[in-house]
Amino acid sequence: MFFIQSFGGMMNDHYRLKVLNAKASIRAWSKRRTLHAIAAAALAILLSSPMAAHAVEASSAQASATNTDAVAIATTTATDEDEKTSEALNTAVTAADPTPATTPTDPATPTSPDTNNTAASTDPAPAQTTPDNKPVSTPVAPQSDSVVDNTNSYGTKIIFDFNGDGKTDAEDWKAYLKWMHEFKPFDFDLKTGDLGDSHNGGVQITGATQMLVNGQNRRLDSIDTNLDIEKITRYYLNNLKQTTPVKNQSPFGTCWAFASISALESAILKAQGGAAAQAYNPQDHLHPILSNLEDNGVDLSELYLAWMAYDLQKAGSQKGEGQVDVLPIDEAPDRMDCGGWATMAQTLFTAWQGVATEKAQPYWPKGVEMTFENLLKMRNWHDNWSLYTDKDGKPEEGKPGVHVDGVYYLPNPNNLVPDKNDHLVYKGHNDYADKLIKQALVKYGAVQIGYGADTYRPGQPAKSDYFNGEHWAQYCDATEVEITHAVTIVGWDDDFDPSKFKAGKNDVSGLKKGAWLVKNSWSSADWFKKNFKVDDATAAKKANWGIVNEKGEHTGYFWLSYYDHSINTPSYFSVDLEKDGFDYDNNYSYDFLINQSQSPFVLRTADKGTEVANVFKANGNETLRAVSVHTGEANSKATVKIYVYKNMDAFKDNDPTNDGKPVMEFTYDAAVPGMHTVKLPRALQLAAGQIFAIVQNITGVNDDGTTNSYLNLETGMSQQAQFPDKNNAETKGRAMGYVWSTVVANDGETYVKLFTENGYKWVTPKEIGKLIGNDEFFEFGNALIKAFTTNGHDDADLMNYKMEKETPQVIKGEAAIFVSNAPFTLFKEVRVDGKVVNPSYYTALEGSTDVTLSADFIKTLAVGKHTIDIISNDGMASATFTVANPNADKPTVTQTRATTKLPATGDLPAAKLPATGDASTTIPLVALALGVAIAGSGVLVRRKNQ
Structure with a gap:
């Protein structure tokens, strides 16, 4: 004061x-x-x-x-x-x-x-x-549908009730860490690498975690409401030439690769037939055709998939990411005995990797002549297994002619829950899941599954005693089950006699009718004849597994009861074929963590606002047309936002959204869990070097009907968890079946929005591992988001924007103003009479997109009518104008306001501010100028008088 x-x-x-x-x-x-x-x-x-x-x-x-x-x-x-x-x-x-x-x-x-x-x-x-x-300021928490305890001081609420007490707290993490260190998916003999009897067939730790935490009870009623499956009692893909012949996985444990390739080949054959391939005629399905099947030109390499699944990324920003085997024998072909899961195929296939033709990468030891005699001595050629490479050392792929654009996981027919002692416990059958498998067979092709096989390889004695050797039919009714093998469902018979499943241990007295026709990978008589040109008698003698045909030959197929307790993880593919022209030329991906990130096991957060974002840089002049959406539960919802930037400055605070509004936003309902390729509402042209971000919020429904969001990142075991005892080499990778994984997440690639004690905050994947469990449990990588583009730009992709303001007539030698209602962020170029105008001849300002053609440029135009196009990355606004002689009447600037929404391809807001050259703003300011001048003179006179 x-x-x-x-x-x-x-x-x-x-x-x-x-x-x-x-x-x-x-x-x-x-x-x-x-x-x-x-x-x-x-x-x-x-x-x-x-x-x-x-x-x-x-x-x-x-x-x-x-x-x-x-x-x-x-x-x-x-x-x-x-x-x-x-x-x-x-x-x-x-x-x-x-x-x-x-x-x-x-x-x-x-x-x-x-x-x-x-x-x-x-x-x-x-x-x-x-x-x-x-x-x-103190944050206001978002309303949440479920209440759980905090799992860490950061404040993020993770739904991870591992001990089943109805809440998530420190005790859950302690119990999980102990279980993780003791978990054994395989009983490996460390001296020989033999799988032994196996506990659960390789349900690795993240997959088992998914069963315990995410649950399997998400109801999915249909994948196609137009398919009336109830009226189809018998259906066989073989009869429609939509499967490939039985093959032989010997001498390795590569059943998962054979099942995945079989499902992919069937998806290709189904897609080649178009809509007609889904037609149904009961007369085509009276009896299954099991012999003399052709591949119809589709024969892909199981060796290439199995080999590449245990290979780290060799180049690019994710170099070093992936998994390798750490079996003590430590020889390259050992990877073929590590087993695998369908989700390993998803990771490679959706990144456009792991697919080659059988001709380019045959399932046969390299440098060994493919003869019947050498087949009998196959064990002698163990060290000869490897890939064929070109002159630059790159693996040969041939021309498989396919991109996998979708991998989908159906609900388990059985509720199987790990008992936390390496076993799976049967909790009941889901009848609705059988209908979904049938729908997938009709619409997409063969369905891959895991199950508990009676034997682990052909020629071995039966171990489970749930298999009827006369009818080649299995029904396991055990309470504790083992998942030991991967196969492909290719058909069904609703009227299959349940008495044919009777075996040594099972009880079929109350068993209902119905069986799946299943394709195995343990050879057939046809396989021997096709590959080694042996006679029928020799083929019949060597092929000793599967349903017998009318000639007494084993076909490699078997029947599996709908109600077998061990059936699990059904999945199928959708494909994009080269023969029709690939939909996309480029695939921008960061997620190559193979099986760990794609269980699908995704941590859930209790709030609805968790978001993940991937930032990409266009390699050339391309058009963004689609993105991937990865979901872990049925009936999930995705909100997708796309941002474009001029440089990386927008990401200095880790927030990819605060530098402007999204140029595109839409929602996608994903009924089936898995990886979906989702086309954008409209194409978005990208210049070489253009930086763009894709931000996604994925929400799902909990068991109690409440809503959560997903931490949709590559989620693997931390380095510490994979090797808990550095003094005991036997613990290295044991929980993963003696597999070692590594995640790569570089700065500037992925950002995550989490709710914290200080409100929502954007962080990097490297921070999250420390925040959730102090790096003891999980290792987080990039977001499970891909971007798909085509090369070049096409004006046909551009939507119509509105020209909000224009100068219909301009005097030669004066400037002209035009305003597009496109967002300025997307401004690309100006064209007059179809030719691109040099930027030195105009100014472009932010309002909506305000363009002023300079007087010097107008001088270059002939007197008469001209066209102008203001081009944005996703659309264009057009107008005509007349250039007049200097003695003509003065031009006027017209203004129109958008009163209706833009086309359905994407609503964009019209500019709220008056634009450059608006006559309604010019006249008042001229009057203001005169008033100020007069007022100034008056004050001067008054002051002089004083």
């Missing part, structure tokens, strides 16, 4: 001094005032120009919008439907009301671990700071 009074006294003294010296200073003052008046008039005239008018109005409108938005946000309630983050909410509240925010009493609000989730105090919260010491 003292300082203000003193300062006021100084001002009064200064004023008195000026009065005493008025006469001496009047001339100098008059000159200054005259200059001020002239400057004010000049400024007002300058402001009346189109460019300045637009700048002034933009500034004014922005300030007005900011004040209005702050009030609107401050009065918004953070409900489940509110998509605003708590950070945005509290920032607005703090700006509108300086009163300290209070901590809400919402039970979903994260608290620190030592508070035991008690209700938060309503007293004003203490001041908090961000890592860069900037003050932040």
Whole structure:
């Protein structure tokens, strides 16, 4: 107060001094005032120009919008439907009301671990700071449908009730870590590498975790409501020439690769037939055709898939990512005995890897002549197994002619739950799952499954005693089951006699009718005859497994009861064929962690706002046409946003969304879990070097009907978890079946939005492993998001934008203004009369997209009509204008306002601000200029009189 009074006294003294010296200073003052008046008039005239008018109005409108938005946000309630983050909410509240925010009493609000989730105090919260010491307001938690304890001090709520006590807390993580270290998917003999009897056939730790935590009870009623499966009692893909012949996986444990390739080959054959391939005629399915089958030109390499699954990425940003075997024998072909899972095929196939023709990569030891005699001595050629490579050392692939654009997982026919002692416990049968498998067979082709085989390889004695050797039919009714083998379902028979399943241990007295026709990979008489040209008698003698045909030859097929307790993880593919022209030329991918990230095992967060984002850089002039959506549960919903940037500066704070609005946003409902290729609502042209981000929020439904979101990242075992005892080599990779995995997540590739104790925050994958379990449990990699593009640009892809303002007539030698309602972020170029205009001949400003053709450019145009196209990355706005001679009437600028929505290909907001050259803004400013000049003169006269 003292300082203000003193300062006021100084001002009064200064004023008195000026009065005493008025006469001496009047001339100098008059000159200054005259200059001020002239400057004010000049400024007002300058402001009346189109460019300045637009700048002034933009500034004014922005300030007005900011004040209005702050009030609107401050009065918004953070409900489940509110998509605003708590950070945005509290920032607005703090700006509108300086009163300290209070901590809400919402039970979903994260608290620190030592508070035991008690209700938060309503007293004003203490001041908090961000890592860069900037003050932040107390967050308001989003409404959550479920309440769980915190799992870490960061505040993120992970749904991970491992011990089954109805909540997630530190005890769950301790129990999980112990189980992880003791888990054994295989009983390997460390000296020989033999699989032994196996516990659960290689349900690796993340897959077993998925069964325990994510559950398997998500109901899916149909994958195609137009298919009336109930009326089809018998169906065989073989009879429609939509499967390939039985092959032989010997001498390795590569059943998973044979089952995956079999399903893929069938998907190709089904797709080649188009819609007609889904037609059904009962007369075509009276009896299954099991012999003399042809591949119809589709024969892919199982060796290539099995080999590449245990190969690290050799180049690119993800170099070093993947998995390798760590069997003590440590020889290259050992990878062929590590086993595998269908999800390993998904990782490679959807990255357009792991697919080659059988001709390019035959399933045969390299450098060994393919003869019947050498087949009998196959064990002698163990070290000769490897890939064929070209002159540059790159594996040969041939021309498989296929891209896998979808991998889908159906609900398990059986509820199988790990008992935490390496076994799976049968909890009941899901009848609706059988219908889904049938729908997939009719629409997409063969369905891959895992099950508990009676024997582990052909020629071995039966071990489970659930198999009827006379009818080649299996029904396992055990409570504790083992998953030991992968095969392919190729048909069904609803009327199959249950008595034919009777074996030594099972009880078929109450068993209902019905069986799957299953294709195995343990050879057939046809396989011997086709590959080694042996006679029928020799083939019949060597092929000793599978249903017998009318000639007494084993075919390699068998019947599996619908109700066999061991059937699990049915999956199928959708494909894009080269013969029709591939839909996409380029696949931008970061996720190559193979089986661990694609169980599907995805950690769930209790709130709905978790988002993941991948940032890519276009390699050339390309058009973005589709993205992948990866879901882990049935009936998931994805919200997809796309952003484009000029450089990486937007990501300095790890937030890919705060540098502007998305240029595209849409939702996608994924009924079936898996990897989906989703076409964009409209194409988006990208320039070489263009940086773009794809942000996704995936939500699903919990067992109790509440909603969660997914931490949709590559999720593998941490390095520590894979090797818990550095003094005991036998523990290295044991929980993964003696497989060692490595994740690569580089800076600038993936960002994740998590709800924390300080509200929503964007972090990197490297941070998450430390935040969730201090790197003891999981190792997080990139987001499970891919981008698909085609090469080049095509104007036919461009949607129509509206020309909001235009100059229909322009005097030659004067500027002309045109405004497209396209977002300025997407501005690409200007064309006049179909030719691209050099950027030096126009200015492009942000409003919507405001383009002013320069006077120098207008001079180059002939008198008469011309066309202008303002091109954006996804559309164009067009107009015609006339160039007139200087003695013609002055041109006028017209303005139209969009009153209707844009076409269905994508609604975009029209510009809210008046654009450059708007006549309605120019006239008032001209009047203002004259008023200021006159006012300045009046003041000058008055002061002189005084």
